[in-house]
Amino acid sequence: MSVRRLLLVLIFSTMSGCIDPFEIETENFENILVINAIITNEVKNQEILLSRTFRFEDDGPLSEEGATVKVIEDSSVEYLFEESSAGTYRSIQEFAVNSGREYQLSIRTSDGKSYVSDKVTLPQETSIERVYPQRITNDDGVEGLGIFVDTFDPTGNSQYYRYEFEETYRVIPPKWYPFDLVVTRERPLFFEFDLVERSESQRICYANNVSNNIKITNTINFEEDRITGLEVSFIPAEDIRIENRYSILVRQYVQSREANGFYEILSSFSESESLFSQIQPGFITGNITSESNQDDKVLGYFDVSSVSEQRIFVDRDDFLADLPSYELKCEIFRPEPGFGTLLEYHMLIRDFIESNTVRYYTDVPLPPDGSFPFTFMRTECADCTTAGVSEVPDFWID
Template sequence: NTLKVETGATVTVESDANQSYNLSDVKVAGTYASAPLNLSVSQKYRLRIKTSKGVTYLSDFVEARVSPVVDSISWKATDDGLQLYTNTHDATNKSRYYRWEYNETWQFRAKYFSRFKADGKAIVPRNLATENIYECWGNSISSSIVLGSSSKLVNDVIYLNPLTFITSDSEKIGVKYSILVKQYALTKEAFEFWELLKKNTENLGSIFDALPSQLTGNIHNISNAAEPVIGYISAGTVTQQRIFVPREALPNAWRIKYPYSCSEPDSIYTVNPVTGSRDEDAVFQTKSLLPLEAITNNNGAVIGHTGAGAQCADCTIRGTNKKPGFWQ
């Protein structure tokens, strides 16, 4: 089912010192944000939401938690793939409960290199500097819930907490992989909410798994306390760290699986030597195939081009050819 986003709402952050900060609609429907705020971590905060229909939801006041720095993002090459971990500690022993989100970016390549393009009239050389469709970057935001706690330890240390796993044949690690990890320190109550949400959404799969539990957050309809409201508001700072993992650092035996089935490139001649038809016009100008390399005769004259489908020759159908500003 598709969730219905709430647009046109009035969203406000309120402190227990009677300060309020308005959030505004941003480009993504249902998303609200503010300019950077200099909030005090010594105060408590809550969120007030008034929908376009006049219904008001109010969260409980929550204490602001200061996240310690991310000590490191580490990884290990296993027999099956790449396991990533997060590591942190709080020397004051005050954090104890953590949640992580991550954003993955990876460099990948098309199966075949296209040196030419169809311009509507002829097959012409591609400007490889501005019309690159061979090398691209993909992006993915974490969808799983990643939690960690040191509550049962003497020291507030998180070491080798599993973050995500990438199979050894994944295109993500075919050229270079990067992950940006964001770390949040949680209250015990927030941690328990996320832990229960994780159990309800990720760990159900067999008759032996626990049944879904009632999920109670800290947001309430001020006019109807009986209305179930799923969600938990937290306040605090965010720390983050990015790492890169180049293909050269991974086992040579790993073989990357291209996401599409690609046959050998076809040879398409300008004029079909058998039928006399202009095959290049029918194939390349209609974008049925993309031209790759020139085919020449014994005299060096171009008599056609090899061609492949866009899935095999154009990386932009599943990524961007704009190099990210942070890329190394």
């Protein structure tokens, strides 16, 4: 076994276990066009995503490329879309949907098949009243931070709501060290090493997550069109997201009754306890059909929604200071010279450096030389770029 391979075995041997692979194969697979089309009352380049269904054993969905996409307003005004990346189509011009007008989606795929949506209109525009954090204990007995929303439509016309969020949090590695170890020269019997200043960009980073669940609610059985204390997210106290400073942008979509029904069914499928449930869901019918062939299935919904958003910032100490926090195991790796030659030891150190799985770290204030035992730390303990990016977001407030 080479020195490099031995190194990787040493690093990861304690992190791996014995898992027997389970092969999944899909039977009766149908290649169906999947359309993710939501346009809003925001003036922007609207975006529509096209892909194909995929088998369990595949890596992921296949993007639908080369399609012609447009949104038609009142059967006369056309907004054309262009493919900005594989399967992602953005409107050539910025536009927003307006109340009192009808909108229809038209798609023609590269193989000549045409798809069209029902005509839809913009629902009532209603703004979020408040987004706020609160310390809670969830149904599983876990303490943490809940994010809640209040909203109210005095006209009583909104009724159907869907929520998404995007969260950003600051990451500070617990064992950041100001120097990196580098090989400066490889001699026949040994290597020469030196310390160079480590980039400050590895010291503080910002990570980003986008919600991937479907959160819908309605007020049809309420005396007034008001939502109070709707929980849109929960963060356990020991989660890295709330280890330092945290921000969340909550987006509220007011949608039609038909769109709500579609997302409700979609949500019930996605929350199924097991992929191997004996109850097999049928096909989810949306408001998009094939013009080329009535038997040609399409999965998706053309959604026209009014949107309101609100961002808040949270510091851990304001809510969770007395609770256990996120703890990253950061043990020092100290490769021992063993009984090999000095050159073999230096080759091992070089491979540690080049593996990018560790960073140089020392707990003694002595400069290393050729015989001094070098020490290292797992990269995520010393370099924040493993979790995020160093550039401060434009919206960030300290």
